[in-house]
Amino acid sequence: MSKTIVLASSNLGKFREIQQALESLPITLAPQSAYHLKSAEETGNTFVENAILKARFTSQATQLPAIADDSGLIVPGLGGKPGIYSSRFAGIHASDQDNINKLLHDIHDIKDKRAFFYCVIVLLNQADDPTPLICEGHLWGDIILAPQGETGFGYDPVFYLKDKNKTTAELDLQEKNQISHRGQALKRLKNQIHEKLLN
Numbered sequence: 001m002s003k004t005i006v007l008a009s010s011n012l013g014k015f016r017e018i019q020q021a022l023e024s025l026p027i028t029l030a031p032q033s034a035y036h037l038k039s040a041e042e043t044g045n046t047f048v049e050n051a052i053l054k055a056r057f058t059s060q061a062t063q064l065p066a067i068a069d070d071s072g073l074i075v076p077g078l079g080g081k082p083g084i085y086s087s088r089f090a091g092i093h094a095s096d097q098d099n100i101n102k103l104l105h106d107i108h109d110i111k112d113k114r115a116f117f118y119c120v121i122v123l124l125n126q127a128d129d130p131t132p133l134i135c136e137g138h139l140w141g142d143i144i145l146a147p148q149g150e151t152g153f154g155y156d157p158v159f160y161l162k163d164k165n166k167t168t169a170e171l172d173l174q175e176k177n178q179i180s181h182r183g184q185a186l187k188r189l190k191n192q193i194h195e196k197l198l199n
Contacts, residue, residue, distance in 0.1 A: 002028045005123075008058035008068035010039060013153040014182075018067065021177055021186035025193060035062050047072065047084055051122040052132060060127035067189075071119035071182060073155045075103075075143065077112035086154070096154055104145055104158065113143045115159065117168075117181040121189050123196060133196045137184025141168070152176065 003026065007015055010033045019029050032039070040057035044050040047070040054068035072086030082089035082103065090098035107113055116138050123133040139161075147157035149169025156169035161179075168176060177183040 002026050003065070004028045004030055005065045005067055006030050006032055006035065006058050006062050008032055008040065008054040008066050011153070014069070017173065017177060017180075017182055018069075018186060020173060021183065022190060022193075025190065027193075029067070032058055032062075037061050042070070042084070044070075045084070047118060047120045048122070048134060048136075050084060051120050051134075052124075055122045055124045055132070056127050059124050059129075063126075065123065065125050067121060067123050069119055069121040069182065069185070071117065073103075073115055073159070074118055075107060075110075075113075075115040077110040077114070078106055081106070100147065100155060100158055103143065103155065107143055108145065114140065115143050116140045117155075117159065119181040119185045121182070121185045123189065123193065125196065133189065133192055135185045135188035135192065137181040137186075137188070139168075139179060139181040139184070 005027050007018060007029055009015060010031060015031050022029060037058060040054045042050040042053065044053055051068045051070040055066040058068065059066035072083055074080050074083055088094055090102040118138055120134060120136045142160045143158050144160045148167045149157050152169040157167055159168045
């Protein structure tokens with residue numbers, strides 16, 4: 001019997017990635033929009049705090065297990081920015097393009113353009129679950145000043161992978177899930193989810 005888990009996100013790109021990664025499991029993943037939920041306020045100072053806040057909010061509202069991720073781009077040459085503010089780097093209501101524009105402006109004269117995507121995924125069985133399942137992943141690359149590719153979302157068009165000679169916006173979803181920060185975290189989640197939810 002399939003178990004319903006709610007994804008604490010309304011981001012359809014993120015939903016598709018997570019749904020594909022977990023499709024072999026006997027679970028039904030539902031977006032929070034199916035329950036007419038607004039996004040939780042991200043008041044944490046770290047990715048893991050924000051992921052737990054989002055999962056707890058969604059689980060409490062739906063009375064179902066919840067998955068939340070918090071992810072972002074870290075550029076050491078910019079002191080770790082945009083970090084936890086990746087989705088709102090150019091302002092609260094910034095679009096992906098607004099955020100990319102600000103990143104390219106800020107990094108233009110910085111010699112070290114290395115960066116990494118970081119993701120943490122949290123699964124709570126219920127809102128007051130004292131033992132959240134926490135999985136993380138990293139993907140290193142370089143920021144390029146001329147966007148390339150039209151798939152993906154967020155900073156994907158300017159995140160270049162030397163070994164692939166492509167940006168993450170030029171990868172198909174299956175290839176991206178194999179190597180991405182979220183894909184790595186999801187592999188770890190998939191390996192551990194049975195013990196947490198399905199036994």
